[in-house]
Amino acid sequence: xxxxxIVLLVLVAAAVTVIVSMFGDFSTYETFxxxxxxxxxxxxxxxxxxxxxxxxxxxxKDPNHxxxxxxxxxxxxxxxVFKGAKPTDxxxxxxxxxxxxxxxxxxxxxxxxxxxxxxxxxxxxAVANQG
Amino acid sequence: MDTQxxxxxxxxxxxxxxxxxxxxxxxxxxxxxxxxxASTEKLNAGGSAAWLQLGRxxxxxxxxxxxxxxxTLYYIITNHLFEYHYAWRHSDLSLSPKYLLSCFWEGQEGxxxxxxxxxxxxxxxxxxxxxxLESRVMTIISIVQVALATMLLGYYFGADINMGSSPFILxxxxxxxxxxxxQPNYMEFVNDGNGLNILLQNYWMVIHPPVLFLGFSATLIxxxxxxxxxxxxxxxxxxxxxxxxxLFAGAVLGTGIMMGxxxxxxxxxxxxxxxxxxxxxxxxxxWLTLIAGLHTLIIYKVTGRSFIATVVLFVVTYGLIxxxxxxxxxxxxxDTSVHSFTGEGQSLYWHLLIVIGVLLAIAIALMVxxxxxxxxxxxxxxxxxxxxxxxxxxxxxxxxxxxxIISTSIPVWAxxxxxxxxxxxxxxxDPIQHYNGIQVWVxxxxxxxxxxxxxxxxxxxxxxTFWKRMAITGLLGLGLALIIGFTxxxxxxxxxxxxxxxxxxxxxxxxxxxxxxxxKLKKLGAATSHLGFGLILLGILLSSYNKEVISLNTxxxxxxxxxxxMENVRQSMENVILYKNIPIPMGEYTVTYKGDSxxxxxxxxxxxxxxxxxxxxxxxxxxxxxxxxxxxxxxxxQQGGMSANPDSKHYVSRDIFTYVTSVIDPAKxxxxxxxKKHVVKIGDTxxxxxxxxxxxxxxxxxxxxxxxxxxxxxxxxxxxxxxxLDGNENKLAPIYYIREGMENTVEDTVADRKLYVRLSxxxxxxxxxxxxxxxxxxxxxxxxxxxxxxxxxxxxWLGIIVMVIGFFIAMVNRITKKEKVxxxxxxxxxx
Numbered sequence: 001x002x003x004x005x006i007v008l009l010v011l012v013a014a015a016v017t018v019i020v021s022m023f024g025d026f027s028t029y030e031t032f033x034x035x036x037x038x039x040x041x042x043x044x045x046x047x048x049x050x051x052x053x054x055x056x057x058x059x060x061k062d063p064n065h066x067x068x069x070x071x072x073x074x075x076x077x078x079x080x081v082f083k084g085a086k087p088t089d090x091x092x093x094x095x096x097x098x099x100x101x102x103x104x105x106x107x108x109x110x111x112x113x114x115x116x117x118x119x120x121x122x123x124x125x126a127v128a129n130q131g
Numbered sequence: 132m133d134t135q136x137x138x139x140x141x142x143x144x145x146x147x148x149x150x151x152x153x154x155x156x157x158x159x160x161x162x163x164x165x166x167x168x169a170s171t172e173k174l175n176a177g178g179s180a181a182w183l184q185l186g187r188x189x190x191x192x193x194x195x196x197x198x199x200x201x202x203t204l205y206y207i208i209t210n211h212l213f214e215y216h217y218a219w220r221h222s223d224l225s226l227s228p229k230y231l232l233s234c235f236w237e238g239q240e241g242x243x244x245x246x247x248x249x250x251x252x253x254x255x256x257x258x259x260x261x262x263x264l265e266s267r268v269m270t271i272i273s274i275v276q277v278a279l280a281t282m283l284l285g286y287y288f289g290a291d292i293n294m295g296s297s298p299f300i301l302x303x304x305x306x307x308x309x310x311x312x313x314q315p316n317y318m319e320f321v322n323d324g325n326g327l328n329i330l331l332q333n334y335w336m337v338i339h340p341p342v343l344f345l346g347f348s349a350t351l352i353x354x355x356x357x358x359x360x361x362x363x364x365x366x367x368x369x370x371x372x373x374x375x376x377x378l379f380a381g382a383v384l385g386t387g388i389m390m391g392x393x394x395x396x397x398x399x400x401x402x403x404x405x406x407x408x409x410x411x412x413x414x415x416x417x418w419l420t421l422i423a424g425l426h427t428l429i430i431y432k433v434t435g436r437s438f439i440a441t442v443v444l445f446v447v448t449y450g451l452i453x454x455x456x457x458x459x460x461x462x463x464x465x466d467t468s469v470h471s472f473t474g475e476g477q478s479l480y481w482h483l484l485i486v487i488g489v490l491l492a493i494a495i496a497l498m499v500x501x502x503x504x505x506x507x508x509x510x511x512x513x514x515x516x517x518x519x520x521x522x523x524x525x526x527x528x529x530x531x532x533x534x535x536i537i538s539t540s541i542p543v544w545a546x547x548x549x550x551x552x553x554x555x556x557x558x559x560x561d562p563i564q565h566y567n568g569i570q571v572w573v574x575x576x577x578x579x580x581x582x583x584x585x586x587x588x589x590x591x592x593x594x595x596t597f598w599k600r601m602a603i604t605g606l607l608g609l610g611l612a613l614i615i616g617f618t619x620x621x622x623x624x625x626x627x628x629x630x631x632x633x634x635x636x637x638x639x640x641x642x643x644x645x646x647x648x649x650x651k652l653k654k655l656g657a658a659t660s661h662l663g664f665g666l667i668l669l670g671i672l673l674s675s676y677n678k679e680v681i682s683l684n685t686x687x688x689x690x691x692x693x694x695x696x697m698e699n700v701r702q703s704m705e706n707v708i709l710y711k712n713i714p715i716p717m718g719e720y721t722v723t724y725k726g727d728s729x730x731x732x733x734x735x736x737x738x739x740x741x742x743x744x745x746x747x748x749x750x751x752x753x754x755x756x757x758x759x760x761x762x763x764x765x766x767x768x769q770q771g772g773m774s775a776n777p778d779s780k781h782y783v784s785r786d787i788f789t790y791v792t793s794v795i796d797p798a799k800x801x802x803x804x805x806x807k808k809h810v811v812k813i814g815d816t817x818x819x820x821x822x823x824x825x826x827x828x829x830x831x832x833x834x835x836x837x838x839x840x841x842x843x844x845x846x847x848x849x850x851x852x853x854x855x856l857d858g859n860e861n862k863l864a865p866i867y868y869i870r871e872g873m874e875n876t877v878e879d880t881v882a883d884r885k886l887y888v889r890l891s892x893x894x895x896x897x898x899x900x901x902x903x904x905x906x907x908x909x910x911x912x913x914x915x916x917x918x919x920x921x922x923x924x925x926x927x928w929l930g931i932i933v934m935v936i937g938f939f940i941a942m943v944n945r946i947t948k949k950e951k952v953x954x955x956x957x958x959x960x961x962x
Contacts, residue, residue, distance in 0.1 A: 002512075003511060003514060004512060004519060004522060004523075011523070015533065018534065019533070019537060022534070022537075022538065022569065026557065027558065027559055028554050028555055028557050029555040029556075042560040043557075043560075044558075057793070059706075059793055063707060063708040063793070063915040084792075085706045085792035085917075086793060088775075099560055
């Protein structure tokens with residue numbers, strides 16, 4: 001066997017080990033209920049903003065505190081606190097992916113990703129209005 | 132529909148459609164003719180030459196029609212013909228002319244068109260330079276052009292399945308359901324377009340996509356040459372052009388990727404130039420495999436080894452280019468990317484998969500056919516040879532690419548994993564940590580190799596000279612690393628190691644260029660690009676290790692931190708509210724928001740933020756500058772929203788990076804601020820913005836000119852002291868009185884602090900006062916912002932420029948070098 005082949009095998013083995021071990025790093029999508037089973041552990045939760053419940057961001061009081069309510073995929077509505085400025089177009093989001101953990105009854109979230117309706121749908125209305 | 136529509140301009144669309152069809156047919160014809168030319172080469176030289184000529188003609192016609200599509204679409208966009216869906220969706224009347232080109236890369240059709248144009252340009256160059264391989268290389272290029280042309284066809288099979296989408300489709304055909312299009316005069320109502328995504332209205336977005344797409348397109352050429360070589364069964368002729376083109380592709384794609392980083396840094400607000408976002412990874416991964424392929428190609432050229440690895444790497448690289456389009460354009464990434472590409476439908480999904488499948492099938496078929504006669508070397512290479520370590524470096528780059536693409540593709544394979552494990556796998560909670568944790572080791576090994584490999588000679592090296600030079604440069608590198616490490620306070624073990632290997636790489640390659648290559652410019656390609664690579668790693672390490680958020684919120688209400696993790700504490704303080712004209716300390720700066728302005732002919736609002744460095748001893752301002760972070764407030768199509776662009780102060784040694792995260796609703800600026808209630812006992816304090824108030828005592832002896840005592844009044848004042856962060860004291864005495872059974876109050880204010888206090892009630896039992904406090908007055912204007920400090924980010928930008936220059940030096944050297952002379956002289960001259 002050539003030396004380069006041995007090195008190659010060693011490298012591939014190392015890479016496989018790294019790749020297998022990195023699966024432990026991957027997160028899972030959970031609901032509020034399943035995330036609260038393990039308090040303090042960070043998960044991803046997908047849900048929708050509950051628009052008729054209060055949304056609270058008062059930068060005068062605390063510019064790093066935004067609280068709102070989200071309905072997760074199983075239909076549970078939960079209080080969410082985001083430690084940051086209010087994302088600017090959250091009202092129009094169709095779906096929110098949050099990264100965070102449950103603390104008591106509150107979901108403490110450190111990252112918000114929003115899926116907004118494509119511009120396309122908005123514009124149908126815009127055109128109709130103009131007409 | 133028999134409605135006769137008025138006010139439409141159908142001519143350009145029909146012309147454009149004609150170009151689309153012709154370009155498709157021409158590409159098909161060109162591919163077929165070139166294929167016939169290649170396959171009749173040996174049997175019938177005359178016929179082959181005729182086919183070759185036809186193939187060329189076909190490709191030229193194809194290139195002309197692709198340009199025709201571009202010009203027609205450009206005409207439609209510049210003339211604001213909003214009856215065309217593309218113009219309506221991606222532009223509007225207010226769009227500044229410099230961004231008109233950006234409309235091309237906002238949409239899927241425009242992107243494929245841009246890609247196709249670059250392929251045409253490169254294809255024409257290849258046509259004139261590829262000599263004996265022309266028919267085969269051009270067959271491959273034409274086949275890819277056929278695939279790209281189908282993306283623009285817009286041919287519908289029934290209602291839901293389409294092949295490609297045409298940039299010339301009419302608005303009314305795209306939105307059949309909308310009732311407005313029943314009216315023949317609908318054009319009277321469609322007065323303006325939807326506008327370009329505001330994120331693309333940035334100068335980086337004018338130059339970044341064309342460069343990136345040129346990089347994507349350039350990877351086609353090494354791929355096509357590789358397949359051509361396999362097809363012909365001739366493995367020498369392809370080396371030189373493939374080498375040159377892969378250097379070109381490496382330089383341009385590398386530039387394109389980092390321009391994307393610069394765009395993210397300058398105009399996005401995730402606070403950095405690289406976030407391991409799927410869209411970024413998708414273009415980085417083919418670059419890594421391309422660089423690996425470039426190195427194995429050099430090994431093959433000099434020693435005859437690594438042929439198979441080279442073929443595999445160039446094929447994989449081009450496959451990954453299409454796969455990256457698949458990831459970013461089909462919406463398969465969905466929730467995992469911050470880049471807001473939306474899904475363009477199932478049809479594109481399958482269309483791209485079929486294209487990738489066909490390209491890979493051609494490549495694999497050729498490899499299988501040639502497997503037996505592929506060049507191989509039976510003997511074993513020396514451990515102290517350059518090729519041995521170059522090969523290892525290439526493999527590590529390839530494995531690194533595999534790791535990145537597996538993690539990036541989570542949304543692609545997660546449905547499969549769900550079937551097996553039942554769990555819905557999500558990307559890592561902290562992607563930056565995930566990738567950095569693994570890739571730091573790759574960076575360490577690769578920078579070590581990039582530092583030392585040039586000192587090794589092909590075939591066999593002189594150990595003594597090698598180790599002597601390693602010792603000298605290693606010690607110098609260690610010295611540099613120690614200086615940086617101590618001054619920058621870098622302590623995490625793996626980053627300390629990276630600091631050393633990157634410093635070593637910088638020193639070793641500079642030393643190599645000066646004392647071994649004697650600064651002969653033509654030979655400096657490899658040393659220069661390795662030096663650039665070392666600087667890039669150093670720049671990344673310095674700027675991100677000590678990246679600092681200086682806008683920590685120290686005013687306002689302190690929230691109780693239930694989580695004791697420092698990261699969470701810091702994170703929850705990163706936004707700071709700045710009231711107009713009230714200075715706030717941030718790091719060594721005193722920062723003041725001076726107001727906003729909306730320039731004419733610019734849809735953005737600019738916020739003036741002044742940074743001062745004040746000498747604490749003398750109180751003098753020693754340095755002062757103003758940043759203008761800006762934002763689109765209420766941009767079109769997203770009312771109520773805001774899209775912010777950062778502004779940075781660039782020093783040689785660091786950047787101060789500032790952006791606005793929230794502003795006061797302009798409509799609320801004139802609104803009266805809300806009073807907040809504080810119930811306090813004597814001696815209590817409460818916090819206000821930039822200070823606190825102490826409730827000293829009740830006082831019934833009143834001598835306030837605003838209050839005239841009358842018989843029967845019950846009156847009391849609350850004596851308050853405001854202490855602000857600068858150590859100033861202000862006294863307040865709001866008054867509460869009962870006159871004829873009615874409660875009255877006299878408010879007191881500290882005008883320059885915009886503090887209003889009203890004594891609204893006395894709670895006699897508890898000896899407490901109920902105070903209504905308004906912290907800012909009617910003209911309260913504030914912004915919420917974040918400020919970050921990136922040290923030595925210029926090292927990163929410098930590194931990229933140096934690396935790209937290195938690629939181009941090597942490329943020019945390859946082009947001008949006389950092959951045979953080089954071989955006769957010294958095989959170790961390869962740079």
